[in-house]
Amino acid sequence: MNWPLKKNGRNGNGYGGSHDAIIEMKAIRKVYDTGKVQVEALKGIDLRVAKGEFVAVVGPSGSGKSTLMNLVGCLDTPSDGEYYLAGEPVAGLDRDRLADVRNRRVGFIFQNFNLLPQISALENVEMPMLFGGLPKAERRAKAESLLERVGLRDRQDHKPTELSGGQMQRVAIARALAMGPDILLADEPTGNLDTTSGGDIMALFSELWDQGCTLIVVTHDPALAHRAARIVEIRDGLVTRDTASPA
Amino acid sequence: MQMKLIFQLFLRASQLEKKRAALTVAAIAWGTVAILLLLAFGQGLKEQMMRGRRGMGENLAVIWPGETSQPWKGLPAGRPIRPIADDVAYIRSRLPDAEAVIGEIHNWGTTLTYGKKTVTGHVIGTNWEYGEIRNHVPQPGGRFFNPNDEREKRRVIFLGNQMAEDIFGKEDPVGKTLLVNDASYLVIGVMKPKLQMGNYAGPEDAHAVIPITTFVGQYSRQRLNNLVIKVRRPEQMAGMLERFMEALASRYRFDPTDAKVFGIWDTVRSSKIMANVTVGIQIFLGIIGGLTLLIGGIGVANIMYAVVKEKTREIGIQMALGARSSWITGPFLLQGLLYTFLGGAFGLLAALFLVILLSLAPTEGNRALEFLGKPTLSLPIGIATAAILGLIGLLAGYFPARRAAAVDPAQTLRYE
Numbered sequence: 001m002n003w004p005l006k007k008n009g010r011n012g013n014g015y016g017g018s019h020d021a022i023i024e025m026k027a028i029r030k031v032y033d034t035g036k037v038q039v040e041a042l043k044g045i046d047l048r049v050a051k052g053e054f055v056a057v058v059g060p061s062g063s064g065k066s067t068l069m070n071l072v073g074c075l076d077t078p079s080d081g082e083y084y085l086a087g088e089p090v091a092g093l094d095r096d097r098l099a100d101v102r103n104r105r106v107g108f109i110f111q112n113f114n115l116l117p118q119i120s121a122l123e124n125v126e127m128p129m130l131f132g133g134l135p136k137a138e139r140r141a142k143a144e145s146l147l148e149r150v151g152l153r154d155r156q157d158h159k160p161t162e163l164s165g166g167q168m169q170r171v172a173i174a175r176a177l178a179m180g181p182d183i184l185l186a187d188e189p190t191g192n193l194d195t196t197s198g199g200d201i202m203a204l205f206s207e208l209w210d211q212g213c214t215l216i217v218v219t220h221d222p223a224l225a226h227r228a229a230r231i232v233e234i235r236d237g238l239v240t241r242d243t244a245s246p247a
Numbered sequence: 248m249q250m251k252l253i254f255q256l257f258l259r260a261s262q263l264e265k266k267r268a269a270l271t272v273a274a275i276a277w278g279t280v281a282i283l284l285l286l287a288f289g290q291g292l293k294e295q296m297m298r299g300r301r302g303m304g305e306n307l308a309v310i311w312p313g314e315t316s317q318p319w320k321g322l323p324a325g326r327p328i329r330p331i332a333d334d335v336a337y338i339r340s341r342l343p344d345a346e347a348v349i350g351e352i353h354n355w356g357t358t359l360t361y362g363k364k365t366v367t368g369h370v371i372g373t374n375w376e377y378g379e380i381r382n383h384v385p386q387p388g389g390r391f392f393n394p395n396d397e398r399e400k401r402r403v404i405f406l407g408n409q410m411a412e413d414i415f416g417k418e419d420p421v422g423k424t425l426l427v428n429d430a431s432y433l434v435i436g437v438m439k440p441k442l443q444m445g446n447y448a449g450p451e452d453a454h455a456v457i458p459i460t461t462f463v464g465q466y467s468r469q470r471l472n473n474l475v476i477k478v479r480r481p482e483q484m485a486g487m488l489e490r491f492m493e494a495l496a497s498r499y500r501f502d503p504t505d506a507k508v509f510g511i512w513d514t515v516r517s518s519k520i521m522a523n524v525t526v527g528i529q530i531f532l533g534i535i536g537g538l539t540l541l542i543g544g545i546g547v548a549n550i551m552y553a554v555v556k557e558k559t560r561e562i563g564i565q566m567a568l569g570a571r572s573s574w575i576t577g578p579f580l581l582q583g584l585l586y587t588f589l590g591g592a593f594g595l596l597a598a599l600f601l602v603i604l605l606s607l608a609p610t611e612g613n614r615a616l617e618f619l620g621k622p623t624l625s626l627p628i629g630i631a632t633a634a635i636l637g638l639i640g641l642l643a644g645y646f647p648a649r650r651a652a653a654v655d656p657a658q659t660l661r662y663e
Contacts (some may be wrong), residue, residue, distance in 0.1 A: 075567060075657040096571040103569020114564045114660055130252065131569040175568070 021084070022182050022214050023049035023072060028081035029153075030067050041067040041170055043237035044081070046073075053204070054215045056228035056245070066187070066218065069218050073106050073185045074098045085181045103131050107176025111188035112167040115160040121147065121171045122156040128178040130143040146174040166197025173204060177213075184208065186217045190224055249365050253577030256570075267554075268586060271547050275590020275636075276597065278543035282536025283598035287622035291528040295620030296525055299444030300518050304381045306346075306481050308488055309512040310474040316507035319637030321501060328499045328508050331469035332459055335374065341494035345487055349374040351473040352462050353448055359415050359455065360426040368410055369454040372462020380477045382441060383456065389421045389436025396435075397458040404432040409452035410438040432457065432467055441569060446510060450637070484515040525586070537635055545638035547586050551579055551647035555654075562651050563592055564625065576648035583644020584637075592635040599624065 011032050030042040041064045049055055059065045070076040073081065074090055077098070083090045085105055093101065107128075108114075115124045125143035134142070147153045150170040152163075160168050169189060176184055186205070202224050209215055218224035226245055233241035267502055315326045330338075335350040342348060350373065357370040377383065377390030392403050404425060409436075411420045420434040443451060463469060476491060478484050487512060489503075495651065496503035531622055555562070604624050 070657040073567070075660075076655075096573075099566060099569050099571045102567060108660075109565050110660055114560070116561055116564060116568075127565070128568040130255065131571075131574065132564075133252075179569070 005065065007112075008173065019044045020046055020051045021048055022051050022053075022086055023047060023216075024084040024087075026069075026082040028071060028078045028083060030071065030076070030082070031079040041237055042071070042078070045234075045237075047232065047239065049216065051182075051214055052209075052212055053230060054209045055217070055230045055232055056225040057216065057218045057234060058220070058225055059234035059240075065233045065234045066216050067237075069185060069216075070189055072216060073108060074101045082113075090183075103128060103180055105179035105182040107173075107179070107184045109169070109172050109176050109184065109186035109189045111191040113160070113165075113172045113192070115168055115171055115175070115239060117160055120157050120159055121152060121163065123169055123179055126173045128175060132179050142178065143174070144147055146177055147171070149177075150174045151167075164197065165193050166200055167191050169201050170195070170204065172186060173201075173208075177208075183214045183216055186215065186219075188221075189217065190219070192214075198224075199200050251509075253574055253581065254576060257578035257581045260283040265549050271543075271550050271586050272590040272593065274543040274546040275540070275587050275639075276543075276593035278540035279591045279594020279632065279636065280598045280601070281531065281539040282635065283595065283601040283624065284601060284622065285532040285536040286529065286628040286632070287598070287602055287624050288619070289291065289525075289532040290623040290625055290628060291620035293525040293529060293620075294592055294623060295442070296399075298446060298620075299442050300514070300521060301452075302382055302443030303325075303445055303514070304477065305514070305518075306368070306478045306484065307380065307514045308476045308478075308484060309624045310476070310491070311447075311469075311472065311510045313510055315501045315505055317505045319502045320499060321507070327500070328495070328501060329470045330474060330495065330499075332394075332463055333469070334471070334495070334498070335459075335474070337498065338476075338491065342490055344479070344483070344614050344629060346479045347376040347380045347477040347660060348477075349376050349380070349475050350459060350471040351377070351448075351475065352459060352468055352470070354462070354466060354468075355614060357428055357455075358426075360429075361420075361423060364414055366410070368413075369446070369449055369457050370404075371454055372459040373456055374459055377456060377475075377477075379406050380475065381451075383451070384441070385436035385438045386439050388419070389434075391436055392456075392458050396437060397460050399465050400460040401458065402461055403432060403457065405436045405456045406434060406438065407448070407450075407452040407454050408438050408440050413453075427455075428465070431575045431643070432493055445514075446518075452646055454521075478515075481515040481518075484513055486599065492553060520640045521650070533631065536632075539559075540635055540639055543590065544587065544613050544643045545639070547583055548641035548646055551644065552558070552650065554582075555647045555651045557637045559650075559654055559657050562654045563656040566654065566656040567660055572652040575654075576652045579648035580641070583642075583647070584640040587636050587640030587643060591633070 005061070025045055027049040028042055028045040029040065032039045032041055043069060057065050071078050074085065077093070079186055081091070085101060088101070090101060100222065116127065122143050126139045127148055129139040129142060144153065144156065145228055148154050150173055152167060152170055152174070155163060155167060160171065163171065190201050193201060198221070205215060205217070206227055217224060217228060228245050229244050231241070232239060232244055276536065312327065312329050315324050315328060318324050331349050332352065335348055339345070339348045352372045354370045356367055359368050360364050365390070375392050375394050375397045383391055385405070391405050392401070396403050402425060406420060414420065414425070415423065420437055423434050425432050425434055438452060477486060478487050491505040501508050565575060602624050608623050
């Protein structure tokens with residue numbers, strides 16, 4: 001699969017995105033104002049990701065890919081440009097609306113797992129559903145089935161500190177899936193893992209992709225990048241390459 | 248849904264931090280005890296002062312003679328003006344709406360002898376209304392002198408309780424005969440001990456009172472040492488005193504605006520000042536207590552700032568997972584309020600316990616303690632304290648919560 005990048009991002013239907021585009025970014029700029037100096041982290045990104053794609057975002061550190069990921073995940077808002085997430089404009093939303101969008105549409109997976117340390121694996125998986133307002137019984141049942149899916153049902157009552165890195169990351173993936181998000185957004189998901197656990201996680205990603213999940217992965221790991229169908233390279237705040245994976 | 252969620256998140260967070268929470272609650276409790284006890288002492292003092300003021304009588308003006316300071320209609324300045332016992336009737340006729348007008352003639356250094364016991368004391372001749380307006384309430388078995396005693400110049404005497412004890416010791420003085428400067432008097436009553444702040448002729452428990460007519464007959468003195476006017480309502484006092492001046496000015500021929508002719512102690516005015524002073528004292532005590540409580544509140548806020556700082560990452564995670572800012576701030580606000588509430592409750596219990604304990608302690612005979620009064624907890628004190636506590640609790644939670652809400656998830660999540 002290769003999605004040619006449209007220069008100005010317009011697709012002509014005037015709706016903000018075609019029906020199968022999950023992510024539609026047009027001329028996105030992000031400027032950090034550090035008092036005296038203004039740093040332009042993103043200089044006009046156009047990016048379109050369709051439903052069911054597996055995209056790897058690569059680039060050297062300082063290229064702006066972290067900033068891009070924050071914007072895609074609605075953790076931050078662009079200084080300029082348009083962003084539609086599943087057809088919904090996100091650029092002008094306030095903090096609480098953004099929180100709702102993150103809750104419903106985005107599943108985050110972090111390099112350092114970012115599980116809440118004092119509560120069990122099961123409660124960690126329940127957390128997004130708590131914010132999403134699901135009743136307790138439903139939360140419990142769904143969290144259990146998600147842990148089953150990542151193969152950790154027998155560890156559901158363990159605290160994160162009692163789990164290995166690979167297990168923590170699988171709990172984090174279960175948590176990311178909890179609200180049935182439109183995209184899974186992973187930031188160096190194998191960066192803190194040994195090769196074996198990393199391989200397991202990559203296999204899990206491939207499995208999720210096969211099941212129809214849309215995956216966006218920021219990574220330095222060529223092995224992981226090559227599992228993706230599409231590689232987007234960022235340099236100096238611009239998309240410099242957008243190709244189908246050679247694999 | 249929102250409140251329930253915030254509460255769930257709060258319960259989850261408050262499982263931790265037990266030791267810190269206990270210390271914080273203790274700080275608030277201590278502050279609460281401090282403010283409640285200070286206010287309770289203030290209230291006790293205020294009530295005691297009010298009682299003390301009532302001890303001498305209320306709505307009184309005490310007047311003593313002086314000299315003119317202005318020439319008046321050809322008469323020179325510096326003339327002493329000395330009303331006499333008969334002027335009382337005249338003043339009453341000119342001030343018909345006064346509740347009472349009485350004259351007093353004092354005799355210090357009077358010898359009072361009973362059996363072999365002789366004391367030197369202060370005897371006052373006055374009108375029978377004195378007993379009522381000056382709060383000379385007789386102890387059971389006795390009475391103050393009445394209009395008949397005054398009209399018939401009876402030799403009856405009413406003793407202050409201290410003087411009665413000095414002369415008669417444990418014996419009951421009522422019905423006994425007492426020699427006053429060698430004239431025999433019948434003791435008809437002894438004053439009930441009373442709390443008194445302020446007097447104008449020495450302590451009242453150590454003087455004796457006889458009818459003014461009897462006094463004039465025995466000592467052949469007419470000139471009054473004091474006039475006392477009592478009004479029905481405090482606001483009448485100023486006008487009453489003006490008319491008093493006019494009445495005497497026309498009889499003794501002086502300038503009615505001459506303030507030096509009489510010394511006047513207007514207790515209405517001084518009790519207003521006193522009331523302001525007691526309010527001032529209470530505010531002062533309240534502020535001290537409030538500051539103590541504030542320090543407790545700062546403790547709460549401080550601990551919660553530390554919690555926010557420690558949990559920055561967790562807050563960031565929760566935000567990334569879709570927590571709205573109120574779901575982040577809510578638990579902190581609740582925590583601040585809960586700590587303050589618990590501290591306040593413990594503090595209230597401790598303060599109640601202490602106040603009850605203090606009220607059981609004997610103050611009888613100890614002048615300092617008697618003056619201080621009993622610490623009293625009242626509803627307004629409780630309401631004021633609760634309001635201050637609530638405010639401090641909200642503030643102690645609000646500022647840390649605001650910091651928590653300001654956490655930028657994008658910043659906190661990425662790096663270790």
